[in-house]
Amino acid sequence: MADKQSSSAEAYWKANVRLVLWLLAVWFAVSYGAGILLADWLDQFRLFGFKLGFWFAQQGSIYVFVGLIFFYVWKMNRLDREHDVHED
Amino acid sequence: MDVMTWTYLLVGASFALYIGIAIWSRAGSTSEYYVAGGGVPPVVNGMATAADWMSAASFISMAGLIAFMGRDGGVYLMGWTGGYVLLALLLAPYLRKFGKFTVPDFVGDRYYSQTARLVAVVCAIFVSFTYVAGQMRGVGIVFSRFLEVDITTGVIIGMAIVFFYAVLGGMKGITYTQVAQYCVLIFAYMVPAIFISLMLTGNPIPQLGFGSTLADGSHLIDKLDGLVTQLGFTAYTSGVKPTIDVFCITLALMVGTAGLPHVIVRFFTVPRVKDARKSAGWALLFIAILYTTAPAIAAFARTNLIETVADKPYAEAPAWVKNWEKTGLIKWEDKNGDGTMQYVAAKDRNEMTIDRDIMVLANPEIAKLPNWVIALVAAGGLAAALSTAAGLLLVISTSISHDLLKKTLMPRITEKQELLFARIGAAAAVCVAGYLGINPPGFVAQVVAFAFGLAAASFFPAIILGIFSKRMNKEGAIAGMVTGISITAAYIVYFKFINAGAGVDQWFLGISPEGFGAVGMVVNFVVAVTVAALTQAPPKSVQDMVEHIRVPRGAGAAHAH
Numbered sequence: 060m061a062d063k064q065s066s067s068a069e070a071y072w073k074a075n076v077r078l079v080l081w082l083l084a085v086w087f088a089v090s091y092g093a094g095i096l097l098a099d100w101l102d103q104f105r106l107f108g109f110k111l112g113f114w115f116a117q118q119g120s121i122y123v124f125v126g127l128i129f130f131y132v133w134k135m136n137r138l139d140r141e142h143d144v145h146e147d
Numbered sequence: 148m149d150v151m152t153w154t155y156l157l158v159g160a161s162f163a164l165y166i167g168i169a170i171w172s173r174a175g176s177t178s179e180y181y182v183a184g185g186g187v188p189p190v191v192n193g194m195a196t197a198a199d200w201m202s203a204a205s206f207i208s209m210a211g212l213i214a215f216m217g218r219d220g221g222v223y224l225m226g227w228t229g230g231y232v233l234l235a236l237l238l239a240p241y242l243r244k245f246g247k248f249t250v251p252d253f254v255g256d257r258y259y260s261q262t263a264r265l266v267a268v269v270c271a272i273f274v275s276f277t278y279v280a281g282q283m284r285g286v287g288i289v290f291s292r293f294l295e296v297d298i299t300t301g302v303i304i305g306m307a308i309v310f311f312y313a314v315l316g317g318m319k320g321i322t323y324t325q326v327a328q329y330c331v332l333i334f335a336y337m338v339p340a341i342f343i344s345l346m347l348t349g350n351p352i353p354q355l356g357f358g359s360t361l362a363d364g365s366h367l368i369d370k371l372d373g374l375v376t377q378l379g380f381t382a383y384t385s386g387v388k389p390t391i392d393v394f395c396i397t398l399a400l401m402v403g404t405a406g407l408p409h410v411i412v413r414f415f416t417v418p419r420v421k422d423a424r425k426s427a428g429w430a431l432l433f434i435a436i437l438y439t440t441a442p443a444i445a446a447f448a449r450t451n452l453i454e455t456v457a458d459k460p461y462a463e464a465p466a467w468v469k470n471w472e473k474t475g476l477i478k479w480e481d482k483n484g485d486g487t488m489q490y491v492a493a494k495d496r497n498e499m500t501i502d503r504d505i506m507v508l509a510n511p512e513i514a515k516l517p518n519w520v521i522a523l524v525a526a527g528g529l530a531a532a533l534s535t536a537a538g539l540l541l542v543i544s545t546s547i548s549h550d551l552l553k554k555t556l557m558p559r560i561t562e563k564q565e566l567l568f569a570r571i572g573a574a575a576a577v578c579v580a581g582y583l584g585i586n587p588p589g590f591v592a593q594v595v596a597f598a599f600g601l602a603a604a605s606f607f608p609a610i611i612l613g614i615f616s617k618r619m620n621k622e623g624a625i626a627g628m629v630t631g632i633s634i635t636a637a638y639i640v641y642f643k644f645i646n647a648g649a650g651v652d653q654w655f656l657g658i659s660p661e662g663f664g665a666v667g668m669v670v671n672f673v674v675a676v677t678v679a680a681l682t683q684a685p686p687k688s689v690q691d692m693v694e695h696i697r698v699p700r701g702a703g704a705a706h707a708h
Binding site for chain 1: 367
């Protein structure tokens with residue numbers, strides 16, 4: 060029983076770390092990628108009247124950040140239940 | 148009614164509201180005082196966190212900074228929001244599961260060491276004091292411009308208000324007052340932005356108006372690019388700072404945000420682990436409303452400013468120019484004696500000195516908005532400064548009564564005595580903060596950068612490694628924190644105070660002192676992992692604790708023992 064529990068906890072932790080790494084990759088891509096490193100190149104495109112790189116630096120990355128956290132909340136709640144580690 | 152009457156009315160009404168809430172939500176126990184009894188719903192906690200986080204700097208200074216920095220201003224926008232992603236994904240749920248009161252609690256227990264706890268306490272107190280001094284100064288500026296009392300009186304009034312609800316209510320009082328303050332500050336920020344966006348672009352949503360076309364059919368941003376390049380500045384939508392510096396400043400601000408004790412402690416106040424995750428999302432959503440509006444205000448303000456001031460005769464200058472001249476925040480020096488206001492990039496010909504702090508405060512006057520809107524901005528600025536000051540004072544008082552006295556020096560005191568010490572600590576901290584607000588050290592702005600750098604280079608790696616690596620031991624964590632803090636502090640002190648004239652050529656890889664916290668953080672990680680690999684693994688009980696905080700089930704309310 061104890062072994063089964065700890066192997067389930069291990070699988071839960073692995074799935075959790077994998078999810079976090081994916082989300083951090085997106086976090087990095089929109090801010091450091093699109094908003095800083097590639098901003099000059101992206102500026103040749105236009106979105107809602109903005110130069111795209113400028114938009115990512117001052118608007119877009121913030122919207123993506125909010126979306127990322129709520130996606131994480133939703134996904135983690137499901138993961139908690141799948142691995143039977145949820146509260147109450 | 149004139150602006151003054153409106154200001155007294157709105158500021159007075161908002162203060163009465165805060166005091167009313169404080170009386171209604173007095174704290175009776177240490178748990179209520181430190182973490183509001185651990186029973187705050189996630190949306191409420193998110194809103195309180197947003198008010199706690201958005202300081203006088205966010206409300207008053209940020210849009211002005213961006214207005215003069217153009218695209219480089221993105222470092223503040225991304226840096227001060229992206230940290231919440233790190234908080235939500237890497238820290239908040241685990242610290243909530245850990246379930247104690249403070250950040251030094253976690254560091255002390257996880258690294259089974261009083262030394263580690265003390266290092267954390269000292270960092271927490273230092274970071275919080277530097278911050279709170281800036282807030283008190285913000286209160287003083289708003290009072291002196293809008294209520295025409297002198298800065299000292301303004302600071303004392305602000306101190307009295309914060310004293311009242313922080314000392315009486317603790318975290319419980321602060322949380323519910325901050326919800327009211329969030330509503331006041333976001334309303335005060337949005338109303339002028341919506342007005343100005345409508346006037347310039349016909350679109351009521353500033354975030355969209357920012358990218359819309361003006362009455363003459365050109366895009367606002369293209370027009371602004373044209374205006375500033377004509378005056379000799381770099382185009383608004385292109386950056387001036389080197390890419391590596393922008394990268395490092397953004398990283399230092401993000402990681403610093405995630406390492407600030409007064410932000411982290413908010414996630415101890417919710418009932419469950421899943422609420423901690425959710426409330427980080429709500430907090431960022433509430434923050435994002437202001438943070439996506441700020442760059443729009445920046446662009447509107449810069450455009451309005453250039454169009455009303457540049458090359459206009461001084462005799463015909465609008466009233467706001469003269470109002471703000473009195474405070475010394477706008478200066479005009481007629482260098483070529485032609486009686487017009489030259490506003491250009493070239494330093495020898497430029498005649499206008501405009502303090503960036505006034506862009507938000509003067510914006511409604513520049514755009515000729517009604518008097519009540521101008522008064523509303525004053526009330527909003529005060530709400531932003533007071534809410535942050537209260538959150539910081541709580542961290543200071545908790546550090547003194549809980550981490551220093553209860554956990555280190557006087558472990559035998561009763562809960563009642565501990566609560567009394569917490570209140571005395573808060574009262575003393577209010578007085579020190581007020582003193583610093585009245586007699587600000589000349590380097591408040593530099594010291595805030597310092598606070599972020601230190602938080603990034605010390606707490607963040609220690610906490611992350613404490614959760615994600617079972618192998619991390621006290622030797623590694625302490626060595627990492629000490630080297631991270633030392634090299635960051637040394638670099639900042641050297642380039643800000645000792646060799647302040649040095650520029651980008653002397654900087655390490657072209658990284659400014661503001662961005663060096665990012666390097667300090669990397670050094671901390673490397674040193675910690677290396678030292679830990681060479682020394683003994685932590686005891687079994689600590690490794691079990693790490694396993695325990697990784698799963699949500701079994702999180703009780705925050706407790707002391």
